[in-house]
Amino acid sequence: MTQHLPVLQVVIPLVLAPLCVLVRxxxxxxxxxxxxxxxxxxxxxDIVSTVxxxxxxxxxxxxxxxxxxxxxxxxxxNAWILVIVSLVSTAVVFFAxxxxxxxxxxSRVALFYAxxxxxxxxxxxxxxxxxxxxxxxxxEISSLSAYALIALGQDRRALAAAFRYLIMGSVGxxxxxxxxxxxxxxxxxxNMADLADRLPGVWHVxxxxxxxxxxxxxxxxxxxxxxxxxxxxxxxxxxxxxxTAFMAATATKVAVYMLLRFFFTIFGxxxxxxxxxxxxxxxxxxxxxxxxxSFVAILQTNVKRLLAYSSVAQIGYMILGISFASVTGLxxxxxxxxxxxxxxxxxxxxxxxxxxxxxxxxIDAMAGLGKRxxxxxxxxxxxxxxLVGVPLTVGFVSKWYLILAALERGWWPLAVIVLITSVxxxxxVWRVIEAAYFREFPGDRETRxxxxxxxxxxxALVVLNVYFGIDxxxxxxxxxxxxxxxxxxxx
Amino acid sequence: xxxxLVLRLAAxxxxxxxxxxxLYVHFHGDYSxxxxxxxxxxxxxxxxxxxxxxxxxxxxxxxxxxxxxxxxALGVLVYAGVGFAAMALGANFLGYxxxxxxxxxxQHLGILLVEAGVVITVxxxxxxxxxxxxxxxxxxx
Numbered sequence: 001m002t003q004h005l006p007v008l009q010v011v012i013p014l015v016l017a018p019l020c021v022l023v024r025x026x027x028x029x030x031x032x033x034x035x036x037x038x039x040x041x042x043x044x045x046d047i048v049s050t051v052x053x054x055x056x057x058x059x060x061x062x063x064x065x066x067x068x069x070x071x072x073x074x075x076x077x078n079a080w081i082l083v084i085v086s087l088v089s090t091a092v093v094f095f096a097x098x099x100x101x102x103x104x105x106x107s108r109v110a111l112f113y114a115x116x117x118x119x120x121x122x123x124x125x126x127x128x129x130x131x132x133x134x135x136x137x138x139x140e141i142s143s144l145s146a147y148a149l150i151a152l153g154q155d156r157r158a159l160a161a162a163f164r165y166l167i168m169g170s171v172g173x174x175x176x177x178x179x180x181x182x183x184x185x186x187x188x189x190x191n192m193a194d195l196a197d198r199l200p201g202v203w204h205v206x207x208x209x210x211x212x213x214x215x216x217x218x219x220x221x222x223x224x225x226x227x228x229x230x231x232x233x234x235x236x237x238x239x240x241x242x243x244t245a246f247m248a249a250t251a252t253k254v255a256v257y258m259l260l261r262f263f264f265t266i267f268g269x270x271x272x273x274x275x276x277x278x279x280x281x282x283x284x285x286x287x288x289x290x291x292x293x294s295f296v297a298i299l300q301t302n303v304k305r306l307l308a309y310s311s312v313a314q315i316g317y318m319i320l321g322i323s324f325a326s327v328t329g330l331x332x333x334x335x336x337x338x339x340x341x342x343x344x345x346x347x348x349x350x351x352x353x354x355x356x357x358x359x360x361x362x363i364d365a366m367a368g369l370g371k372r373x374x375x376x377x378x379x380x381x382x383x384x385x386x387l388v389g390v391p392l393t394v395g396f397v398s399k400w401y402l403i404l405a406a407l408e409r410g411w412w413p414l415a416v417i418v419l420i421t422s423v424x425x426x427x428x429v430w431r432v433i434e435a436a437y438f439r440e441f442p443g444d445r446e447t448r449x450x451x452x453x454x455x456x457x458x459x460a461l462v463v464l465n466v467y468f469g470i471d472x473x474x475x476x477x478x479x480x481x482x483x484x485x486x487x488x489x490x491x
Numbered sequence: 492x493x494x495x496l497v498l499r500l501a502a503x504x505x506x507x508x509x510x511x512x513x514l515y516v517h518f519h520g521d522y523s524x525x526x527x528x529x530x531x532x533x534x535x536x537x538x539x540x541x542x543x544x545x546x547x548x549x550x551x552x553x554x555x556x557x558x559x560x561x562x563x564a565l566g567v568l569v570y571a572g573v574g575f576a577a578m579a580l581g582a583n584f585l586g587y588x589x590x591x592x593x594x595x596x597x598q599h600l601g602i603l604l605v606e607a608g609v610v611i612t613v614x615x616x617x618x619x620x621x622x623x624x625x626x627x628x629x630x631x632x
Contacts, residue, residue, distance in 0.1 A: 004583070004584065011575075015567070018567040019568070021560065021563070061585055062583060062586050063583045
């Protein structure tokens, strides 16, 4: 049975999704979604321990041997992504039970969980597969279900936001499939390891360079790299709270993983940085993303939108880490994938608690909530401090490695930029804290603390924020291993 | 189109042939162009034609929305079920060799069943999509 785990990881949520449609009962559908997430999480933990102990796993779907058949290949990099996605999914699904009942029409709850499971399955599939066309298929599964999930938001503008995401996301996916097609036309293979073997022989072919360009733009769109992030703020703002927490913590992370896979494993760091000068593209965009989006976040009055802009800025940190083209830089990027998932998951879930009780996440509506919803706002404060990068939280660990990577290259201005933008993050987190703790609660409303069903999953992520901020040996260990694999320094 | 006798008769006569052609495209899919996707669309097209001629209500009495929606879900289960069956018989996921004593027959059976799942889902999704669009604005009035 254990040899089937790489595929079961993806297939169990995929099978539970149609069951949700068939049972149609909201609670039963939720139970299936919870089962799917828990299974995926359990399997991911098992896989990551196996991979770290005894090297990559390979699974031939349909018993067709690679490179002809579809291979699921899991090394330290994607095992880590599987853990991130399934961990967040598990936390969110327990949060979703109460939150979704409040925010989604009862007749659509079962369909909501079907779409949720499909999205989970797609994201896990992108991470698990070792076949580039399979990446595209799972990308479409996760994206299409994501559009549906976002469109289920209460606000009518959710439809427009989902449609915009659909247009931009489809352009991104099309660019990716064109890139894959050009690679296939030149090399005749779709298997990642096989492509990595064959591509060095055809580096000079213009088709390959064009394929690289298409893949780059497609990935940038999907991971919302500035200035291709325009779909993200509205999609995150108007989606149901649970969806925002899930998407913010997983979808863009998996897109970053795609970028890492394409440009490091398949094309190789040498081609990416010596021939295509990827760092010359990534670094300015990353710096622009961090600066401009942090600044825009400070100006927002809707806290969900504020955090959405902050997400684009945080993606900038990951891309900055990648642009260093060093093991330390990649360690910082991979580490921040996990850490950012923890902090944004916790923050958006805390906002979901606020939305559950007061029905708004506007900064003025949150005035005085520090006293009325102490546990929720405390979760927000810890998550916010983690976002800023205060010591003893995961945000500090990420920024520490990012600054180390910058100094290692001797690019100290970039280290300064990381520090300055951390202060900007403090500015926008502070605006919420100021409203919640230092303004009077409008006396005409009755507001209680959010129910335990919402608080427990939120605090679970908050505790992880602190735990991995204090004891980062495990996360840094995996991230370093992943970085070495990506740079080609380890098998 | 209550009055159009020719259209009504022609639609009635063509529907069974379209359905059979859909099944042919599915079952012959491993020898000739075709397969689950095309077959599912052809099957759905028969019902789209019938509802254009006889009206949506008449078709939905025979083929209610909950049924086609369940079809959409059921097909995925058939597909994955074949994969799990292969796994239970000792092969990898979707390893059709294990489905029959002879690997070649197993491959044949496996692809046919998987494509049957595709037919069911594509039929379900196409019909659901048609129902949803055709129903727009009717319920409110």
